[in-house]
Amino acid sequence: MEGGGLLISLNYHDPRPLYEQLKENLRRLILTGGLAAGERLPSVRELASELAINPNTIQRAYRELEAEGYLCTVQGKGTFAAALSEVNSERREKLLEDFSAVAAELLRLGEPKQELLRRIETAE
Amino acid sequence: MEGGGLLISLNYHDPRPLYEQLKENLRRLILTGGLAAGERLPSVRELASELAINPNTIQRAYRELEAEGYLCTVQGKGTFAAALSEVNSERREKLLEDFSAVAAELLRLGEPKQELLRRIETAE
Amino acid sequence: MEGGGLLISLNYHDPRPLYEQLKENLRRLILTGGLAAGERLPSVRELASELAINPNTIQRAYRELEAEGYLCTVQGKGTFAAALSEVNSERREKLLEDFSAVAAELLRLGEPKQELLRRIETAE
Amino acid sequence: MEGGGLLISLNYHDPRPLYEQLKENLRRLILTGGLAAGERLPSVRELASELAINPNTIQRAYRELEAEGYLCTVQGKGTFAAALSEVNSERREKLLEDFSAVAAELLRLGEPKQELLRRIETAE
DNA sequence: GTGGTCTAGACCACC
DNA sequence: GTGGTCTAGACCACT
Numbered sequence A, B, C, D: 001m002e003g004g005g006l007l008i009s010l011n012y013h014d015p016r017p018l019y020e021q022l023k024e025n026l027r028r029l030i031l032t033g034g035l036a037a038g039e040r041l042p043s044v045r046e047l048a049s050e051l052a053i054n055p056n057t058i059q060r061a062y063r064e065l066e067a068e069g070y071l072c073t074v075q076g077k078g079t080f081a082a083a084l085s086e087v088n089s090e091r092r093e094k095l096l097e098d099f100s101a102v103a104a105e106l107l108r109l110g111e112p113k114q115e116l117l118r119r120i121e122t123a124e
Numbered sequence E: 001g002t003g004g005t006c007t008a009g010a011c012c013a014c015c
Numbered sequence F: 001g002t003g004g005t006c007t008a009g010a011c012c013a014c015t
Helices: A018-031 A044-051 A055-068 A089-108 A113-121 B018-032 B044-051 B055-068 B089-108 B113-121 C018-031 C044-051 C055-068 C089-108 C113-121 D018-032 D044-051 D055-068 D089-108 D113-121
Strands: A071-074 A078-081 B071-074 B078-081 C071-074 C078-081 D071-074 D078-081
Touching: A018 A055, A018 B089, A044 A055, A055 A071, A089 A113, A089 B018, A089 B089, A089 B113, A113 B089, A113 B113, B018 B055, B044 B055, B055 B071, B089 B113, C018 C055, C018 D089, C044 C055, C055 C071, C089 C113, C089 D018, C089 D089, C089 D113, C113 D089, C113 D113, D018 D055, D044 D055, D055 D071, D089 D113
Parallel strands: none
Antiparallel strands: A071 A078, B071 B078, C071 C078, D071 D078
């Protein structure tokens, strides 16, 4: 399922809620430059229609991404991609904790430290 | 709340479901050697009684950890801790994917590569 | 309009959304001990029925207060008041910023510093 | 975005409505002396043209600030900055109530009284 | 036109 | 029983 020019894919068989999948898609677009800082996103109604899901679901994703600092929404104007420097420090901290936990489990499972370092070097 | 000789702590006010907390506890015991490879776990009924929770919750945790390769159930014998080398490649791959995704987001958000390397060196 | 034993008052003529009024009411109850740490709140459905508003509105208030650290919700168990020490640092920072802005405007309007100090001393 | 000789900055990506941003700008100018008591403000049309926004937006800001006592409109003469002593007692009372509420929540959350006193001393 | 709120009601996961 | 998700659709505020 795609939405506009935005390369968004949702999967009904994924156990995660649609708004979480949508959030991940939008975060990826912003992080990779698919959505430049300041660029306007499709309106809630547009995207809902394109993805064939309820506008409330879009709105929830937009609202929560705004709370994380990834989006900026303005009444009557639309929703815009924020600069990466605006991203919430809570989001950063959560990611760092996740990073440490995943790294620790991988190392204990015998994953060579070298592989983790390689992945950091080649991270897109 | 503790269970038998196993250092298991569940928290009713943790928003995660009990079976997820239980899975994490058991994974941690296996990863850190608190449960040696081949060691027998308490039966579903025993553990349910010790932790004072529903046996269905124990069973679900055991079942899902077996699917990940952390546990090994033998009909009529009991449930045993698996060798770390037995841990499912699916689990490993999921962790590696998570690792790469989290690392990529952190780097794009401006987290210094040095901090990620430091966290790998000091991972427990 | 009241809800259960909880002394919650909502006002349809207030321009603020109902979920914001509800959040403020619940925050007040937790801050003043009307809801002790660990105490269970009415279920989403109960409170919705008592206040004669939609369960979604209750749920949104509960969800956002959980994000702020005031509540803790557990699947299948209910929603509980958190300890004040759990309250999010973001909430604290927002309050401190508001405090400084309001104090600055009051002082410029000629409010005597003495009055502000008095109000801090006698804050409930 | 600036307007005339008045240092007004509006931000289209600020989630607050433009008239709120404009009100805050004008309040700040009056409180800090950037607009002296009795000084004439640009006409609605002038300011709308300078800021390149809709005259309705200017009018709403002027109207609401007049209600607060920050501005004073004379038919056929224009709009003028009021003396700070003219600021509506409603505005003052709202600010005092906000002050007490915020202070009380901060103290209950464990913020040291010392920090609040410090912020009052150093308020701009 | 935009996003924001609220309602009504269905269905699912967890316990 | 609990909370969580999603839909459908109305109404309001802002530009």
